[in-house]
Amino acid sequence: MVDVYAFPFDEKLGYPQKQQVQIDGIAYTLYFRWNPEDDGFAVLKIRRNVDDTVIYTGRLVRFNPVEVRDPATYAPLFTIFPYTLSETQCTVWVVYG
Secondary structure, eight states: OOEEEEOOOOTTTOSSEEEEEEETTEEEEEEEEEEOSTTOEEEEEEEETTTTEEEEEEEOOTTOOEEEEOTTTOOEEEEEEEEEESSSOEEEEEEEO
């Protein structure tokens, strides 16, 4: 079975912001920021809480899925799918399972 949900992003807080999520029983910290250069773009960093490992850092491109892998084993953990990106909102779907 495949699960899909959106990462939490509080539009009232805007950028930058930090959120906590649990995916498949593992806690992660998400860091969202907006880079105003190059016509502006969103950047996401995902840190696995249990071992404080950064598992993803990158520019989000609308409708461009990214498979997030474990940096040590390269096993796929989940896929992120940036759906809505702007200076005021960020909707990133997560597919796992």
